[in-house]
Amino acid sequence: MPILSPFTGRVVPLDEVPDPVFAERMLGEGVAVDPVAGIAVAPLRGRLVVLHSANHAFAVEAENGLKVLVHIGLDTVHLRGEGFERLAQEGDPVEAGQPIVRFDPDRIRAAGYCLLSPVVLPDLPERYRVQLVPAREVIAGQDPLLYVMVENDAW
Amino acid sequence: MRDKALRYIEALGGRENIQEIDGCITRLRATLVDPSKVDEAKLRAAGMIGRPIRMGNGIQVVVGTHAELIATEINKILRGG
Incomplete structure (x- = not known):
């Protein structure tokens, strides 16, 4: 099952993310993306189960229980929503590629925040395996960022 | 949620030890009076994921994707709710 990139930008391994919660x-x-455009889309079809009040992070859960967490920049909760605008509401059903948050990369960088944006799979059941794509440029809602597979199954 | 909030408060050294607490999407971010009063075993028992990130009097605790809800509940309790 492909997980589409929520961002347009360059793929960066989690090891290079200067935040131990993600790097460890x-x-x-998961992986991170260094975004070049200010739009974050749903990486898969499902429900927008969490959208933080600061609009800097959200999670989409598919019908099969697979959950993807998208975090725009690092420590950006401190901006308290400045530079972020929600385009969907918590609880909404969402399609893969649907815009969820619009953000202003220049403004966020100017405020002193790193814009590396982790996309991770919390609570992934053990029978699932993650296959990462090689580091490269990706387009939001079009290019897969990683694949999730059930063991012994192509899904 | 209230039960979880109470367990985190206790693990962080009790309500008097918490100066300020906020919820990111997956982690609680707290400023503590005395960080040595944190009980990591109790944090794990309450549901902490991984290890706490400590910086001076600050601590970050990863709790899952509903950290904001837990932080809101903790703040309600701290304000006497």
């Missing part, structure tokens, strides 16, 4: 995989396997 406390929230599961």
